Amino acid sequence: xxxxxxxxxxxxxxxxxxxxxxxxxxxxxxxxxxxxxxxxxxxxxxxxxxxxxxxxxxxxxxxxxxxxxxxxxxxxxxxxxxxxxxxxxxxxxxxxxxxxxxxxxxxxxxxxxxxxxxxxxxxxxxxxxxxxxxxxxxxxxxxxxxxxxxxxxxxxxxxxxxxxxxxxxxxxxxxxxxxxxxxxxxxxxxxxxxxxxxxxxxxxxxxxxxxxxxxxxxxx
Amino acid sequence: xxxxxxxxxxxxxxxxxxxxxxxxxxxxxxxxxxxxxxxxxxxxxxxxxxxxxxxxxxxxxxxxxxxxxxxxxxxxxxxxxxxxxxxxxxxxxxxxxxxxxxxxxxxxxxxxxxxxxxxxxxxxxxxxxxxxxxxxxxxxxxxxxxxxxxxxxxxxxxxxxxxxxxxxxxxxxxxxxxxxxxxxxxxxxxxxxxxxxxxxxxxxxxxxxxxxxxxxxxxxxxxxxxxxxxxxxxxxxxxxxxxxxxxxxxxxxxxxxxxxxxxxxxxxxxxxxxxxxxxxxxxxxxxxxxxxxxxxxxxxxxxxxxx
Numbered sequence: 001x002x003x004x005x006x007x008x009x010x011x012x013x014x015x016x017x018x019x020x021x022x023x024x025x026x027x028x029x030x031x032x033x034x035x036x037x038x039x040x041x042x043x044x045x046x047x048x049x050x051x052x053x054x055x056x057x058x059x060x061x062x063x064x065x066x067x068x069x070x071x072x073x074x075x076x077x078x079x080x081x082x083x084x085x086x087x088x089x090x091x092x093x094x095x096x097x098x099x100x101x102x103x104x105x106x107x108x109x110x111x112x113x114x115x116x117x118x119x120x121x122x123x124x125x126x127x128x129x130x131x132x133x134x135x136x137x138x139x140x141x142x143x144x145x146x147x148x149x150x151x152x153x154x155x156x157x158x159x160x161x162x163x164x165x166x167x168x169x170x171x172x173x174x175x176x177x178x179x180x181x182x183x184x185x186x187x188x189x190x191x192x193x194x195x196x197x198x199x200x201x202x203x204x205x206x207x208x209x210x211x212x213x214x215x216x217x218x219x220x
Numbered sequence: 221x222x223x224x225x226x227x228x229x230x231x232x233x234x235x236x237x238x239x240x241x242x243x244x245x246x247x248x249x250x251x252x253x254x255x256x257x258x259x260x261x262x263x264x265x266x267x268x269x270x271x272x273x274x275x276x277x278x279x280x281x282x283x284x285x286x287x288x289x290x291x292x293x294x295x296x297x298x299x300x301x302x303x304x305x306x307x308x309x310x311x312x313x314x315x316x317x318x319x320x321x322x323x324x325x326x327x328x329x330x331x332x333x334x335x336x337x338x339x340x341x342x343x344x345x346x347x348x349x350x351x352x353x354x355x356x357x358x359x360x361x362x363x364x365x366x367x368x369x370x371x372x373x374x375x376x377x378x379x380x381x382x383x384x385x386x387x388x389x390x391x392x393x394x395x396x397x398x399x400x401x402x403x404x405x406x407x408x409x410x411x412x413x414x415x416x417x418x419x420x421x422x423x424x425x426x427x428x429x430x431x432x433x434x435x436x437x438x439x440x441x442x443x444x445x446x447x448x449x450x451x452x453x454x455x456x457x458x459x460x461x462x463x464x465x466x467x468x469x470x471x472x473x474x475x476x477x478x479x480x481x482x483x484x485x486x487x488x489x490x491x492x493x494x495x496x497x498x499x500x501x502x503x504x505x506x507x508x509x510x511x512x513x514x515x516x517x518x519x520x521x522x523x524x525x526x527x
Contacts, residue, residue, distance in 0.1 A: 047430050069430050076430040082423035086445035095441070096431040147432065 416450025
């Protein structure tokens with residue numbers, strides 16, 4: 001569960017006031033809004049990359065408003081993937097577990113499991129250079145899921161992909177959701193994508209977040 | 221580059237779309253463009269010719285002397301090998317010492333520069349803090365300050381405590397050579413590192429932090445590996461700057477042979493006693509080092525380095 005309660009945030013470009021919404025545990029929620037409406041800003045606040053001026057953010061039962069991002073346990077997939085150019089795909093999947101000093105066998109098992117889930121087993125020894133957009137996003141998704149996060153935050157994960165790859169990624173996200181039941185917040189400006197994936201749909205309108213009922217969502 | 225022949229118009233016809241003479245009055249654009257690029261090429265080319273001619277003159281001078289030594293000797297091939305200005309210079313113990321000291325001091329100065337430049341460059345690139353612009357300007361001081369003033373300032377600094385306590389071991393000694401080289405070279409390393417970190421997407425670090433790493437883990441595992449080409453460039457740049465350092469050295473470290481003499485000092489000392497051959501020979505050694513540095517910098521791939 002992610003709960004934002006009257007969160008205010010000020011950036012150079014704009015101010016978001018009294019943002020309140022809740023993403024129920026295990027659900028796949030999509031936050032929509034026009035470009036520049038503040039979707040990424042809200043996501044960054046949840047992840048802890050941006051300071052909020054007032055209000056609170058809770059993940060599960062913990063108030064994480066002022067908590068260090070490293071301690072929030074959020075899997076983060078940024079817009080362009082932001083893969084580590086000097087690491088192999090295997091290193092990406094192992095990164096969060098190495099940080100947590102997991103044993104080698106545990107890491108190897110998790111890497112195998114994730115690469116099978118995401119269909120990137122054949123890429124494990126490659127570096128991000130030369131990966132296609134879809135492959136890069138799969139690696140970024142795997143990196144975010146590797147440490148069994150409580151919450152997964154996706155920032156426009158499909159925006160740079162062509163239509164065919166986007167459809168494949170949508171199916172993959174659906175599959176991942178069913179396999180892992182991780183609470184997911186997916187940010188996008190694409191209405192089709194939102195309708196396709198969302199259990200719960202939120203929209204930023206006039207600097208407010210309002211909830212909408214998704215029409216064709218699998219969960220509804 | 222070219223092909224914008226319809227771009228400029230001296231007079232604009234009222235109904236340009238329908239008029240058959242839509243291009244009338246634009247003048248001879250093709251000729252004008254040719255003259256434009258010709259002027260640009262000639263003006264720019266002058267400088268390139270100057271650079272190449274300077275180096276060529278050095279090489280030619282050494283070649284002429286080598287030829288002179290060979291033709292005046294009974295064994296021309298052996299003479300060409302042993303009596304050319306570079307071989308003569310290398311046979312001099314003082315010059316061999318200065319080469320050795322240059323290599324050691326430049327390497328140490330470059331290592332120190334990188335050690336300091338990485339944190340400064342990182343903090344300047346990633347963080348906005350009060351006085352950042354002022355700090356940025358301060359970091360440029362060694363670049364814009366006249367080199368002699370840098371040397372003099374160092375000399376004066378070592379008259380005050382706590383520096384005065386170690387002045388005897390530093391001033392006019394080898395540490396002064398390294399410190400003088402470091403003072404200027406580091407500013408260039410800082411510029412290179414800042415631009416390197418500016419070009420590394422902060423998003424990668426943010427992801428690493430969100431995945432649970434501390435700042436130092438994110439820095440060591442994610443940022444540093446990406447910055448390695450930039451670090452290499454900073455190192456070679458600092459090294460090259462140190463090799464060419466002269467003014468501050470002369471004032472702060474002196475020009476004592478077999479003690480604080482580096483290659484640039486050698487050129488100066490040999491010129492002073494009228495030994496142009498040795499000065500040119502040592503210069504050629506420095507040119508060779510500079511070319512190696514230039515190649516390394518280019519291969520490492522930092523295109524916008526401030527050399």
